[in-house]
Amino acid sequence: MNSGFQLFDIILFAMIAAFLVLRLRSVLGRRTGNERPPPTGIFGRKDAPDSDDGKVVPLPPRADRPPVDVPAPQETLPISPEAGIAQIRAADRGFDPDIFVEGAKSAFEMIVGAFAQGDIHTLRPLLNDSVYTQFSDAIRERETQKQTLETTIVAMKAVDLHEAHMEGPMAFVTVRFVSDQINVVRNAAGAVVDGEPGQTVELIDLWTFARDTRSGDPNWLLVTTATPQ
Structure with a gap:
């Protein structure tokens, strides 16, 4: 009799387990290979899939080469930021200035950090050819002098x-960053050759990002850096 009850219990538990598996699969669904990929650009877009909290700005994967290079802006007559945003939105309906500014902040922090660390692999996909050359040359010069930047x-x-x-299909957006930073340069022996540890300095930077609105790549490249006079 006991063996009969044990067999009944095993069958009952197996039926319950099978029911739970079927319910779980119906709730979670199956991967078919056709799911939409997550957003990959550092600059979010309105038509990108929503994140868990709507505020996550995904960062681009590291790459040895950047997207197709984009040029620096030409001399143009100044227009209001609102008119410029309207121009860009007409060419790219997914452009959202608020999301863009959040992405620009992330890009600024990433680029400043990578430059200090001499991480050219992180810098490469975020800069156009001209700015990348300037940054990589400065990093090599620092390494030649056996100096480090903190x-x-x-x-x-x-x-x-x-x-x-807009300039033709090219969209250009300039962002003004105001940051408090501590920058210290040390020689091979660890002695300070520039800056002062613990001293905070306010810096103002004007960075211009550009993107070809005909491209399916959502990433914007840093194309110019400047300090207001």
Whole structure:
């Protein structure tokens, strides 16, 4: 009799387990290989799949080569940021200035950190050819002199969309960054040759990002850097 009850229990538990598996699969679904991939650009888009909290700005994977290079902007007549945004939205319906500014902030922090660490592999997909050459040359010069740069972004005090315009299919957006940073350069012996440890300095940077609106690549490249006079 006991063996009969044990057999009944085994069959009952097996039926319950099978029911739970079927329910779980119906809730979670199956991977078919046709699911939409997650967003890959550092600059989010309105038509990108939603993240868990709607605020995550995904970062691009490291790569040895950047997307198709984009040029620096030409001399153009100044227009208001609002008019420039309207131009870009007409060419790229997925452009959202608020999401763009969040992505620009992430890009600024990543680029500043990678430059200090001499990480050219992180810098490569974020910069156009001209800016990458400037940054990589400065890194090589630092390495030749056996110097290291220590950079700490203490606070991001402001990140504002400063200018925006179109040149043909090319969209250009300039962002104004105001940050408190500590920058210290040391020689091979560890002695400070520039800057002062613990001293915070307010820096204002104007960075221009560009993207070919005909491209399916959502990434924008840093094409110019400047400091306001």
